[in-house]
Amino acid sequence: MPVITLSSLNEIDAAAWDALLVGAQPFVQHAFLATLEDSGSVGRNSGWLPAHQLLRGARGELLAAMPAYVKQHSYGEYVFDHGWAQACQRAGIAYYPKLLTAIPFTPVSGQRLLGAADSAGELLDALVAGLPEQGLSSLHVNFTCTDDDAVLQQRSGWLQRNDCQFHWFNRDYRDFQDFLDTLNSRKRKQMRKEREQLNGQGFTFAWHAGHELSESQWDFVYHCYANTYHVRGQAPYLTRLFFSLLAQRLPQLIRVVIASKDGRPVAMAFSLQAGDTLYGRFWGCIGEYAGLHFETCFYQGMEYAIANKLQRFDAGAQGEHKLIRGFEPVLTHSWHYLCHPGLRTAVDGFLAQERPAVQAYAEQARTALPYRQLT
Known part of the structure; x- marks a missing residue:
């Protein structure tokens, strides 16, 4: 044949x-x-x-x-x-x-x-x-x-x-607190403290599907994505056009959470949702904020998976730091x-x-x- x-x-x-x-x-x-x-x-x-x-x-x-x-x-x-x-x-x-x-x-x-x-x-x-x-x-x-x-x-x-790799599994948690209740006391307090510190600094988070983002918002998403490469002296793998075309062709799969501080966008995490899984793919930030990476890339995704009854959150390839946040090998x-x-x-x-x-x-x-x- x-x-x-x-x-x-x-x-x-x-x-x-x-x-x-x-x-x-x-x-x-x-x-x-x-x-x-x-x-x-x-x-x-x-x-x-x-x-x-x-x-x-x-x-x-x-x-x-x-x-x-x-x-x-x-x-x-x-x-x-x-x-x-x-x-x-x-x-x-x-x-x-x-x-x-x-x-x-x-x-x-x-x-x-x-x-x-x-x-x-x-x-x-x-x-x-x-x-x-x-x-x-x-x-x-x-x-x-x-x-x-x-x-x-x-x-x-x-x-x-x-x-x-390290993936997080939703064991039918009712909410994020229900997940926290399954952790040992020290780790539970650490996660709660990380989230409370950001909340007290004026950070807010908003989730968007692919069709809900304007081209100017995609400009921001790409700027954040590309910045993660530029700070290491590397060129980004993906072009700006990739994000616009994907938003046209697979908008129903795209999920983007945008982090804002005092009403100004400062970071984003780009994911795809399919079946029972949220796939975290790209993250980027336009400044340095302690703890913002953990919140935007991990806690927001875990909370989203719980709210939408997804069973798994695949947040990417690397990071032993995911272990202490409940991501399993x-x-x-x-x-x-x-x-x-x-x-x-x-x-x-x-x-x-x-x-x-x-x-x-x-x-x-x-x-x-x-x-x-x-x-």
């Missing part, structure tokens, strides 16, 4: 692509991925060259698909293989270009192999077989879901890598096929040591949770 490579997601009908999705998959939707391309956030100039993979049947029907990019670097992936690339450089082995199946700049687990398991497996096998003739060193599939893991586990040569998975046999053997040995270390870290992290009792 023919495997087809698309240089743009706009080369395939959105309904056909989305028909392969299972459940709430906001970041794999055609509209989200196409917005990344149409806004110039991904493309040749960014080092993310779209190379989406399709498997069609004998009658031309779409059987499987994978969002994919040819990469000349490893930035914006959140599965860190820079060490592998550096080892290749020292050994005179070409690591780039590589083929990556992932959502650009988005460390959120979800469906990466679109379509029935047998068709997705056939597409994977065809891609692996064609890597050498295309001059690609490897194929990587990042932040997979359970169904993807099952498909990849059945195939030889694939190496699994684990990492740890969750393992994530990625898979890697490396063509060079020596590199594959070396990385396999490294991962054999890394996986139990990550598992042990997650188990140890649970001991730092603030709950009095967690079932």
Whole structure:
């Protein structure tokens, strides 16, 4: 069956692509991925060259698909293989270009192999077989879901890598105080104090859906987002146009909380809501305010999830500081096929040591949770 490579997601009908999705998959939707391309956030100039993979049947029907990019670097992936690339450089082995199946700049687990398991497996096998003739060193599939893991586990040569994130779970809390009541006394007092200090400084918070924000408000959102990169001397991954286009195409999924001080906007947190989950994605502030990050990025999202009866709040990839605020360790998975046999053997040995270390870290992290009792 023919495997087809698309240089743009706009080369395939959105309904056909989305028909392969299972459940709430906001970041794999055609509209989200196409917005990344149409806004110039991904493309040749960014080092993310779209190379989406399709498997069609004998009658031309779409059987499987994978969002994919040819990469000349490893930035914006959140599965860190820079060490592998550096080892290749020292050994005179070409690591780039590589083929990556992932959502650009988005460390959120979800469906990466679109379509029935047998068709997705056939597409994977065809891609692996064609890597050498295309001059690609490897194929990587990042932040997979359970169904993807099952498909990849059945195939030889694939190496699994684990990492740890921190997610907050709503155990049917009536309100934020109900959540606080589940914590030990010291942590409960700490959170209450952090929130009360901000309330006493004239901060207010307002939530907005995508269609409720004006272009001037999107200017503010982008300014905050870009500032988090500028203060580190980096260029932001996303363009200003991305936010306007996404607000046009997926307004029902967008949730933005804007923090104001004495009536003046000073910070924001941008999220998507889909299914039973709130996905916190971007934060930014135009000044320095003690405790504002915790309130805007964490407590506001937790409170929103409780009020809207959402079961999970995924607030992003990093931060052990989330532990003491009730975010629990969750393992994530990625898979890697490396063509060079020596590199594959070396990385396999490294991962054999890394996986139990990550598992042990997650188990140890649970001991730092603030709950009095967690079932």
